[in-house]
Amino acid sequence: MAVLEKIRSHSVLLVVVIGIALAGFVVGDLFTSGRTFWSKSERTALSIDDKDVSIEEYSVRLKELEDQAQAQGQQLSDEQRMQLNNQLAQEYISEYALTEVTSRVGLGVSDEELYALLVGKGIAPSPLASQFFGTTDEQQINDLIKRLSDKQIQAAPAEQRAQLLQAKSQFEQLQKQIKSQRLQQKLTTLLSRTYKINDVDRELALGKESRSIALVRTSAAMITDEAAKPSDSEVKKYYDEHQDFYKMQYPLTEVSYISLQVVPSQADYKVALDEKNKAVAELRTATASNIEEVLRGYTTSSKFFSKTFLTGAELDELGLGAEQVAFIKGSEAGAVNDPQLVSDRYDVVKLVGKKMATSGVSVRMIVLSDSVKGQADSIMAQLNSGASFAELAKKHSLDQSTAASGGLIQLPNRYGMVDSTFSESKLIQIAQGSGLNLDTLYKVPVGTVVRLGRAPISVLVRAENPQPAVESYQVAFVSIPATFSPETYNEKYAAMNRILGGGGGFEAMAKKAEKEGFSVARNIPISTQSPALGQIPSSRQVISWALNAKEGEVGQKLYTCGTDYLVIPTVVKHTPAGIAPLSAVREEIVAYLSGKKKAETLAKNLEAKHLASLDAYATELQTKVDTLVDVSYIVRGSEPATFNGVAMTTPMGKLSKPFAANNAEVMVLQPVAATPNDPAAVSAQIKQQELGLARQYSYRVFANFIQNLKIKDNRGRFY
Secondary structure, three states, rough: OOOHHHHHHHHHHHHHHHHHHHHHHHHHHHHHHHHHHHHHHHHHHHEEEOOOHHHHHHHHHHHHHHHHHHHHHOOOOHHHHHHHHHHHHHHHHHHHHHHEEEEEEEEOOOHHHHHHHOOOOOOOOOHHHHHHHHHOOOHHHHHHHHOOOHHHHHHHHHHHHHHHHHHHHHHHHEEEEEEEHHHHHHHHHHHHHOOOOHHHHHHHHHHHHEEEEEEEEEEHHOOHHHHOOOOOOHHHHHHOOHHHHHHOOOOOOEEEEEEEEEOOOOOHHHHHHHHHHHHHHHHHHHOOOOOHHHHHHOOOOEEEEOOOOEEHHHHHOOOOHHHHHHHHHOOOOOOOOOOOOOOOOOEEEEEEEEEEEOOOEEEEEEEOOOOOHHHHHHHHHHOOOOOHHHHHHHHOOOOOHHHHHOOEEEEEOOOOOOOOOOOOHHHHHOOOOOOOHHHHHHHOOOOOOOEEEOOEEEEEEEEEOOOOOEEEEEEEEEEOOOOOHHHHHHHHHHHHHHHHHHHHHHHHHHHHHHHOOOOOEEEEEOOOOOOOOEEEEEOHHHHHHHHHOOOOOOOOHEEEEOOOOEEEEEEEEEOOOOOOOOOHHHHHHHHHHHHHHHHHHHHHHHHHOOOOOOHHHHHOOOOOOOOEEEOOOOOOOOOOOOHHHHHHHHHOOOOOOEEEOOOOEEEEEEEEEEEEEEHHHHHHHHHHHHHHHHHHHHHHHHHHHHHHOOEEEEEEHHO
């Protein structure tokens, strides 16, 4: 009891203590869940209408795009990687928008419809599917799809699983693409049906007649930029009245920066000249037997020796300059040029040999498996007895792509290889390790059947139809670049570093930089989508920094971009999504208003001359009179709409006033003849125009929907 009494006497204190404990627990939980929330936010690459795409998911898809590009032989630059990045972001946005819109209006693609688009059952197959499968045969496609099932992949040999999993991933992507394409087609069709040319426009377009119009037209560029320069107030007025033109879906950052491109010094140019003179001397004494050894002594990657003789057409494909090609074609064997410095390099060329040689040959081949015992010998005997090579190829060759054409391959030359449907890599693929190559094929005597290859593949080959002999060249070249030395680079780096280390704010740095001849760029707009800073290569790192830095902040380090640029950046201003600031669009507005002023000024100047005929205007403008026929109120696209309006409202035979047709062109016209309209023909023309406009406006509607999505692009944190 005593204990209970003691507790009662301190009940208020206990309540307070318990309350504090509970509050601490709740607050602690809030902070814990808050950390989870902020962690999730920080790991979001893209948010579309509050639907988040994690950086992990985004990176996987971006890696797939990069791998696909590299598998096609592309060596991706930083700018190309960012272009793929932007492409992926747009895919996410478009996929979301398409799904959102089509679900609202009840459009979809059923599994049965998707299957029909894959195999062409009842409808034309999707071109994407035909390209992916390489066939339209339903059974073959089904067999392939079965092979890509999880069960079949697990049952496959271990060495094949990675390849099958990759194919499965590609197949899943194909289905998404086909479904998306089908939905887009349905949406476009639906939206197109909502557009009609109204009765007033239809009646006006039908009209009673079409006209032949005599016309003088000229560019407004003859008015100088200075004479047509808009004032600051005019630029501001246009900006204020047209802010809808400058809506931004993404935030914008304006940066200023000091940049320096390191170039060779005079000492560096002297080194390159000495190296060039050495190359010229060594190539002059080199022969076909030791020229490769001579070339190995030069570290540049731009060197080449053709072991075979090249035709003139092949020579043009080497990427040499016109001067070097002309030297080779006009010189005797053994000649070496002594080039001048062009684009900071010396291209030294030697004509090793020259002769007349066939420019191409056709080859027929039959690809056979050695597992069929005696088949190659049997077919060889039939061919030697006069049997048709083409017929036997169609019947027996394992390579269906060449069997269909009787085994024919066109080999127009030894350098570039074959026609647009073939390649040396495909030849090797067909032969499956048989050892076939171009040189082997070229050694096949014309008209003779030979057996090539190695187990398990045999290839029967016959060369035919050699082309006429042409002059061919054996050449060697080495390009000696004039590059900056480490000493030159270090000197420029130190100069830029002194400016950065001097501090005092960006403007103080900029003044020092300009005195030293370095470049200063101001108020350059960038966004998360910008692949590079101006024309500076590999400068995405600067953009990523600027997107996350504070206004007025100067980069704490000297940025090295590519191999030869040094950059000191500062952030001028961050502008949230909405209306672009005038400073970011000023040049665009000035260009538009300047063009408009030029056209209007030229039209007024011409009108003031009171010329009485088109010939007089043509003489004045140093041009000629043109005649356009079948002109009506229907705008054709080759002339601006203003032209149609003036042409159809100017009285027959009368001369119009000079008028600005658009921002680039001034016209004077005269209707010279009228032809009664064929109502049926005009009606068909209007219908065609209506269909085109309907499709065009359907695309605009979808684009407008995308434009109004709430996008948060956080990629600048990661890329």
